[in-house]
Amino acid sequence: MKVAYFPGCSLHSTGIEFDISVREVCKALEIDLEEIEGWVCCGATSAHATNHLLSLAMPAYSLALAERMDVQDVVAPCAACFNRLKHAVVLSQQNEETYNKIKELLPIPWENKLRVRNLLDIFSNMLEEISSKVTKPLSDIKLACYYGCLLLRPPHICQFDNPENPQTMDELMKACGAQVVDWAFKTECCGANLTIPRPDLVVELTYRILKSAKTAGADAIVTACPFCHLNLDARQADIHKTKGELFNIPILYFTQILGIALGVPPKKLGLTRHLVDPFLLPALRRR
Amino acid sequence: MTRIGVFVCWCGANIARTVDVELVAQKASTLPGVVYSTSYLYMCSDPGQALIKDAIRDYNLDRVVVASCSPAMHEPTFRKAVEEGGLNPYFMEMANIREQNSWVHDDRVAATEKAFELIAATVERVKRAQPLEPLGFSVEKKALVIGGGIAGIQAALDIAEAGFKVYLVEKTPSIGGRMAQFDKTFPTLDCAMCILSPKMVDCYRHPNITILSYSEIEEVKGFVGNFEVTIRKKARSVDEKLCTGCGLCIEKCPSKAKSEFDEGVGERKAIYIPFPQAVPLVPVIDREACLWFSKGRCGLCQRVCPTKAIDYSQQDTFIKERFGTIIVATGADVFDPVVYEEYGYGRYPDVITSAQLERIIDPSGPTKGEILRPSDGKHPQSVVFIQCVGSRDEQKGYPYCSRVCCMYTAKHAFLLREHLPNVKLYIFYIDIRAFGKGYEEFVRRVQDELGANYIRGRVGRIYPEKGKLIVQGADTLLGQQVRIEADLVVLATALVPQKDVEELARKLSISTDQYGWLMEAHPKLRPAETMTKGIFIAGTCQFPKDISDSVAQASAAASKAIAILQQEWLYSEPVVARVNKNKCVGCFACKEVCPYSAIEEEALVEQTSGLEKRVAKVNEGLCQGCGNCASACRSQAIDLLGFTSEELIAQLEGLAKVERE
Amino acid sequence: MLDLVADDTLANQIKEICGEDVRKCYQCGKCTASCPLSFAMDIKPNQVMRMAQLGLRDVLSSSTIWICASCASCTARCPLDIRISYVMDALREIALKEDVSPKEPNIPLFHKIFCRWVGWLGKLYELGFIMEYKLRSRQLFNDIAMGIKMFLRGKLNPFPSTSPNSEVVRQLMEKTGQK
Numbered sequence A: 001m002k003v004a005y006f007p008g009c010s011l012h013s014t015g016i017e018f019d020i021s022v023r024e025v026c027k028a029l030e031i032d033l034e035e036i037e038g039w040v041c042c043g044a045t046s047a048h049a050t051n052h053l054l055s056l057a058m059p060a061y062s063l064a065l066a067e068r069m070d071v072q073d074v075v076a077p078c079a080a081c082f083n084r085l086k087h088a089v090v091l092s093q094q095n096e097e098t099y100n101k102i103k104e105l106l107p108i109p110w111e112n113k114l115r116v117r118n119l120l121d122i123f124s125n126m127l128e129e130i131s132s133k134v135t136k137p138l139s140d141i142k143l144a145c146y147y148g149c150l151l152l153r154p155p156h157i158c159q160f161d162n163p164e165n166p167q168t169m170d171e172l173m174k175a176c177g178a179q180v181v182d183w184a185f186k187t188e189c190c191g192a193n194l195t196i197p198r199p200d201l202v203v204e205l206t207y208r209i210l211k212s213a214k215t216a217g218a219d220a221i222v223t224a225c226p227f228c229h230l231n232l233d234a235r236q237a238d239i240h241k242t243k244g245e246l247f248n249i250p251i252l253y254f255t256q257i258l259g260i261a262l263g264v265p266p267k268k269l270g271l272t273r274h275l276v277d278p279f280l281l282p283a284l285r286r287r
Numbered sequence B: 001m002t003r004i005g006v007f008v009c010w011c012g013a014n015i016a017r018t019v020d021v022e023l024v025a026q027k028a029s030t031l032p033g034v035v036y037s038t039s040y041l042y043m044c045s046d047p048g049q050a051l052i053k054d055a056i057r058d059y060n061l062d063r064v065v066v067a068s069c070s071p072a073m074h075e076p077t078f079r080k081a082v083e084e085g086g087l088n089p090y091f092m093e094m095a096n097i098r099e100q101n102s103w104v105h106d107d108r109v110a111a112t113e114k115a116f117e118l119i120a121a122t123v124e125r126v127k128r129a130q131p132l133e134p135l136g137f138s139v140e141k142k143a144l145v146i147g148g149g150i151a152g153i154q155a156a157l158d159i160a161e162a163g164f165k166v167y168l169v170e171k172t173p174s175i176g177g178r179m180a181q182f183d184k185t186f187p188t189l190d191c192a193m194c195i196l197s198p199k200m201v202d203c204y205r206h207p208n209i210t211i212l213s214y215s216e217i218e219e220v221k222g223f224v225g226n227f228e229v230t231i232r233k234k235a236r237s238v239d240e241k242l243c244t245g246c247g248l249c250i251e252k253c254p255s256k257a258k259s260e261f262d263e264g265v266g267e268r269k270a271i272y273i274p275f276p277q278a279v280p281l282v283p284v285i286d287r288e289a290c291l292w293f294s295k296g297r298c299g300l301c302q303r304v305c306p307t308k309a310i311d312y313s314q315q316d317t318f319i320k321e322r323f324g325t326i327i328v329a330t331g332a333d334v335f336d337p338v339v340y341e342e343y344g345y346g347r348y349p350d351v352i353t354s355a356q357l358e359r360i361i362d363p364s365g366p367t368k369g370e371i372l373r374p375s376d377g378k379h380p381q382s383v384v385f386i387q388c389v390g391s392r393d394e395q396k397g398y399p400y401c402s403r404v405c406c407m408y409t410a411k412h413a414f415l416l417r418e419h420l421p422n423v424k425l426y427i428f429y430i431d432i433r434a435f436g437k438g439y440e441e442f443v444r445r446v447q448d449e450l451g452a453n454y455i456r457g458r459v460g461r462i463y464p465e466k467g468k469l470i471v472q473g474a475d476t477l478l479g480q481q482v483r484i485e486a487d488l489v490v491l492a493t494a495l496v497p498q499k500d501v502e503e504l505a506r507k508l509s510i511s512t513d514q515y516g517w518l519m520e521a522h523p524k525l526r527p528a529e530t531m532t533k534g535i536f537i538a539g540t541c542q543f544p545k546d547i548s549d550s551v552a553q554a555s556a557a558a559s560k561a562i563a564i565l566q567q568e569w570l571y572s573e574p575v576v577a578r579v580n581k582n583k584c585v586g587c588f589a590c591k592e593v594c595p596y597s598a599i600e601e602e603a604l605v606e607q608t609s610g611l612e613k614r615v616a617k618v619n620e621g622l623c624q625g626c627g628n629c630a631s632a633c634r635s636q637a638i639d640l641l642g643f644t645s646e647e648l649i650a651q652l653e654g655l656a657k658v659e660r661e
Numbered sequence C: 001m002l003d004l005v006a007d008d009t010l011a012n013q014i015k016e017i018c019g020e021d022v023r024k025c026y027q028c029g030k031c032t033a034s035c036p037l038s039f040a041m042d043i044k045p046n047q048v049m050r051m052a053q054l055g056l057r058d059v060l061s062s063s064t065i066w067i068c069a070s071c072a073s074c075t076a077r078c079p080l081d082i083r084i085s086y087v088m089d090a091l092r093e094i095a096l097k098e099d100v101s102p103k104e105p106n107i108p109l110f111h112k113i114f115c116r117w118v119g120w121l122g123k124l125y126e127l128g129f130i131m132e133y134k135l136r137s138r139q140l141f142n143d144i145a146m147g148i149k150m151f152l153r154g155k156l157n158p159f160p161s162t163s164p165n166s167e168v169v170r171q172l173m174e175k176t177g178q179k
């Protein structure tokens, strides 16, 4: 299967290990990722928070570039990019006027004919194949699957999984042999980019999430978004400082777990790049 | 030559404001065939009608045109006036110069011209009018009531008391409906069973009432006065005549299933009576749960039954009966809140619905009336109620207000306080709708005397934490997000249409609204009637309502039904389709398009050729005069009486002939 | 006391930008109940809707419109299907356009610098952007330990990468009136 790949800015920087593991896993599953040539930033929160039209035109431009490729699907692993690309697609489908406005802004034609998907969506549709390729199941680890906001909400845009009680990542992790915990904060917001201007708020939000996962008995939290990852991983030190509670819960990308299960050597999955060391977990250390 | 009178109505200022009625009347007098024409302030008033009658006499009129409002408003009025004036009532036609003219136009000159044109066209039409006689039918003096809730019970009793036979058809094994599930009713806190069960027993004993429980409507044919109904009596596996209701079979049955009557909170056996006061008091075997039917072994009930009433070989049977009139009282369902994933119903056992709480409160319910929460069977210390679950919600439920939830939630708070003096009660509401007699006073009492905390706001989500449910809500009066630790959460779910109601409505040829509620003929003036003559509706099948309103509507429907049953003959409008047998080629395109199944097939021997052919025939009792067949007929063999092609073409020609400046 | 003169200019502006009709809101409060950041907001989401309904422009200088993280918890649950998170976006857009002085100045500053960097390079150069933001918001020493750790783990790319189509982004910004 060949798909157009939209890595997004974070995957080339703070989320580099997401990019690395995505590529490894896709290689193992024979998904041919072809990076969209000349893609531009999706605009992220800052564009839609300040300029509605711009926030749709930017992702639409990258989608228009992808239409020149021989593909039907555009894959954006980053939840934020997925969300913005989907916004451009769905809002244009639902409103002719919006579509026309965007088309007029773009320097190249855009037919809005590609399907935007996230990786969980793709993987959850090939669970059987994945199960059969799992060579190193992780049976001795308990994971809390954290979906965050942007993969699921707003539901009329994302049209993916159950927005209040999603299951795709849980199913995927189970296919990797891992145990998953049922917990109450899998879709609560981590504060996203407030982490820079208002770290105090993000400490508050991530504290609740980490606390809930820990209470539920999770050894690690699995995410699908570089923002979520950053906040949950990097803010544990601040939480320790302000709340006096040291979690030390490793935060992993679901592609890293999947990679391990598929037999990709851990060092090729960027596991050393996290702030909370995943090798704290006996289950991972042994590999 | 015809002698036509034209009567132009002012309708106060409704028409006269935009139409120069006097000028129109004057111009109308010049139309060919018109011998008299006038205008008057209110044609429908007594003096207005007298004007018509006098003119018929004084000017020897044989046709009348009234130019006024829509025929839907006053056609019967003027037909009657013309008849009293000595003419066939169908020699009167109306020109609608109000709804189709004065109300929708501003330009007085143009509107005046249009009024005249409409009259000119109608004058041409009325010239071709044929005298018609109303159609008469005999009446089957027996009523069918579908649904044995409080509304159906009340309607059946009213009709039986008036001296007519009634069949009461109930889908479940017992009559009683939702009310049978309650311990107490708001706002008076009457014991529900104490007032309901005497009525159920009355139904059972009444010589005029036949109860068909565990039965459903299979097919409905015919029309007012002569409905022909097939009822499916589902196999009960117990012979109703032999069973004495001793209950030994139930005691011995080894297989269990969730009790529908207890809303899934409790269990029942595979052979069961839904509740102790059931009518009829005859068990039924749930064949899915029964070991005999599912595994082919057991047979305990048959062995222990002292009267040999258990009959595994029973099949569904069909009963065909004729009825003069039908009342539908199939009630409502409650909304399934699983779609509110944020409230975790179905995932967290201590999030329950109000209907489930009714069963937990009921002394004859699964917990014997002890308030125990499902997860661990403990008394809750803190209970949160959430109103409007599924109501007033365009995203996950229905936009309407379900009318009873505010009140039954107040009732629940009251009853919980009675059982658990120290329980903390929180009720999230958006608005409180306590519109009935004594209702507001009741809610006030629950608030101040019983100390229930009413919180204005909705709940965002619920999640478990350390054996409690954390309710994350908003108090909009405080302007704060609030968090409450609860032991039990009760969702006041909406009332929604029964799942099978659309199918039933189709069988009865009655309509439902956009949600699936049965449609009344007029929301204000004909609330218990449907658009199909002889079929009435009562209770929550029409829209959510409380018991008082359900009973009131049931008595209203019964009195309408009795009014039909009392007639020897019924007369109907002669506006029906008629087939010209000579022209009919037997293609039966008409049959396809008739929504009332009024077209029948008839064999006919053609006179000239001696060959037999099949032609269409209209059942005049069923025909509602919609005219679909007439427009579908390719050989122009069908005419609608009162709307014949000749009349309509003349009307159009009349319009074309008007000379325009 | 508030001298109340209802004015639908604001409601119409919001509708024009994002298509949402704030007049539909019946003030149930489910948005406020659902919002993970309610606790930090000076005006709660349902109150934002109320002020927008009545046209009270003070809402534009609330902390709420900037603190909102666009998580859309409110939107997913609003019983009237109002996309409150889009209303928040629209209010921010109006506040910027009208130069309303923000109660949380650092957040709009963050967005502005973000968009500028993306405008230059077509992509975000995270390190450069964060450095500029830290300088301009005078939060230089905040998060420094975390930044160093991230740098050492190769999570902060020291070199900017550019999209060959950065010019297109610049033009899009110009055409849509991005400040």
Ligand SMILES: Cc1cc2nc3c(=O)[nH]c(=O)nc-3n(C[C@H](O)[C@H](O)[C@H](O)COP(=O)(O)OP(=O)(O)OC[C@H]3O[C@@H](n4cnc5c(N)ncnc54)[C@H](O)[C@@H]3O)c2cc1C
Residues within 6 Å of the ligand: B146, B147, B148, B149, B150, B151, B152, B169, B170, B171, B172, B174, B175, B176, B177, B178, B179, B182, B184, B185, B186, B187, B215, B216, B217, B329, B330, B331, B332, B334, B354, B355, B358, B404, B408, B411, B495, B498, B500, B504, B538, B539, B540, B541, B545, B546, B547, B548, B550
């Ligand atoms: C939790 C709850 C608490 C309530 N508490 C109160 C209260 O305290 N006081 C009050 O005044 N009101 C109360 N109500 C409202 C009350 O339930 C209704 O007003 C009343 O039950 C309506 O009676 P009904 O006969 O129209 O319908 P139902 O009681 O629903 O009866 C309808 C009957 O028709 C049968 N039926 C359905 N479909 C078919 C079919 N196709 N063929 C044959 N039979 C069929 C059903 O099995 C049922 O027996 C409450 C409602 C709820 C949900």
Ligand code: SF4
Residues within 6 Å of the ligand: C024, C025, C026, C027, C028, C029, C030, C031, C032, C045, C046, C049, C077, C078, C079, C080, C081, C082, C084
């Ligand atoms: S949830 Fe929707 S209807 Fe309720 S207060 Fe918020 S915006 Fe208004």
Ligand code: SF4
Residues within 6 Å of the ligand: C031, C034, C035, C036, C037, C038, C045, C067, C068, C069, C070, C071, C072, C073, C074, C075, C084, C085, C088
């Ligand atoms: S989108 Fe904004 S207002 Fe809505 S819930 Fe999230 S943070 Fe709160």
